[in-house]
Amino acid sequence: MIRTFGAVTLATLWLAACSPAADDASAPAGGQGGELNLYTSRHYDADLALYEAFTAETGIKVNRIEGNPDQLIARMQAEGPGSPADVFLAADAGALWRAQNAGLFQPVTSPTLDAAIPANLRQPDGQWYGFSRRARVVAYDPAKVQPAEIDTYEELASPRFRGKLCVRSSDNVYNLSLMGALIEAWGEAKAKGWAEGVAANLARPPEGGDRDQIRAVNAGVCEIALTNSYYYIRMASGDDAADKAVTDKVKLAFPSLEGQGAHVNVSGGGVAANAPNRDNAVRFLEFLASPKAQDMVARMNNEFPANPAVPAPAPVDAYADFQAHPMSVAAFGPHQAAAQSMMSAAGWR
Numbered sequence: 001m002i003r004t005f006g007a008v009t010l011a012t013l014w015l016a017a018c019s020p021a022a023d024d025a026s027a028p029a030g031g032q033g034g035e036l037n038l039y040t041s042r043h044y045d046a047d048l049a050l051y052e053a054f055t056a057e058t059g060i061k062v063n064r065i066e067g068n069p070d071q072l073i074a075r076m077q078a079e080g081p082g083s084p085a086d087v088f089l090a091a092d093a094g095a096l097w098r099a100q101n102a103g104l105f106q107p108v109t110s111p112t113l114d115a116a117i118p119a120n121l122r123q124p125d126g127q128w129y130g131f132s133r134r135a136r137v138v139a140y141d142p143a144k145v146q147p148a149e150i151d152t153y154e155e156l157a158s159p160r161f162r163g164k165l166c167v168r169s170s171d172n173v174y175n176l177s178l179m180g181a182l183i184e185a186w187g188e189a190k191a192k193g194w195a196e197g198v199a200a201n202l203a204r205p206p207e208g209g210d211r212d213q214i215r216a217v218n219a220g221v222c223e224i225a226l227t228n229s230y231y232y233i234r235m236a237s238g239d240d241a242a243d244k245a246v247t248d249k250v251k252l253a254f255p256s257l258e259g260q261g262a263h264v265n266v267s268g269g270g271v272a273a274n275a276p277n278r279d280n281a282v283r284f285l286e287f288l289a290s291p292k293a294q295d296m297v298a299r300m301n302n303e304f305p306a307n308p309a310v311p312a313p314a315p316v317d318a319y320a321d322f323q324a325h326p327m328s329v330a331a332f333g334p335h336q337a338a339a340q341s342m343m344s345a346a347g348w349r
Contacts, residue, residue, distance in 0.1 A: 037086045073104065096128045106127070113289055119328070121268075192346070196347075
């Protein structure tokens with residue numbers, strides 16, 4: 001059974017965090033061995049199925065609070081040592097780093113997790129682990145663009161695509177993590193020039209989410225767009241006939257960074273610093289790394305498994321044969337401030 005608290009506004013979260021637990025009807029119960037208090041910024045139906053499967057397997061009830069990462073981080077900070085949070089989940093390594101930087105995780109030593117999740121997809125000290133992968137790649141119009149023209153990230157900033165690129169806002173965490181990866185790979189000077197080239201290439205001011213960028217390519221607003229892979233796969237394999245028609249025309253390319261493969265990010269989580277149900281929290285993370293859970297999230301949410309022993313199921317298997325850059329996902333977050341500064345200075349809103 002899952003007790004759902006739902007997404008709430010920052011104001012509501014803050015007031016709830018500052019109120020005594022006895023007076024806060026939305027606060028999950030802490031300290032009971034049969035429960036897990038989950039703070040999550042993931043918002044996918046597939047996750048509900050995961051929680052139900054975990055409860056069915058372990059008998060541990062999942063109490064869930066949702067919000068965006070910054071809302072949940074603010075709540076946990078306000079709750080302090082008395083926070084009931086056992087696990088914090090986020091849909092981006094940069095968001096996980098923010099929680100880590102705020103001191104909201106505790107390290108976990110788990111041979112099960114270390115065996116299942118490659119070293120580059122987790123925080124080196126065991127503070128958080130990636131449980132699914134998504135590549136930040138390019139949707140393009142094959143009638144106007146040749147694949148060789150977009151086989152590296154550098155080319156997205158070239159004069160060839162002046163006024164022909166669509167992308168969401170610079171403060172989106174997916175873009176911040178990509179920019180952080182470029183800073184890590186290239187250094188700040190080259191990354192700054194790339195951000196300036198991207199800003200110069202915008203076909204329109206940034207707006208909407210990743211699927212809106214893909215649809216804009218189909219509509220002829222732009223020739224190329226940055227997107228996370230799972231948004232495109234979801235459109236291509238879903239039940240919406242209009243979205244399927246878009247992906248019949250618009251194709252997906254996996255550019256390479258320094259010849260080592262496409263930029264890959266993760267969704268993941270860690271055990272909260274003051275987790276009242278720590279053993280249950282570790283068990284939950286180990287469940288997320290299991291073949292069963294890995295297959296479920298890939299199949300139901302169109303992400304790639306993080307566990308290399310788990311084959312990509314349909315429909316993601318059709319897109320899984322790409323080279324992924326081996327950079328540690330823990331490298332993205334420390335560059336977030338510099339990334340935001342560079343993109344803003346370049347005029348990338």
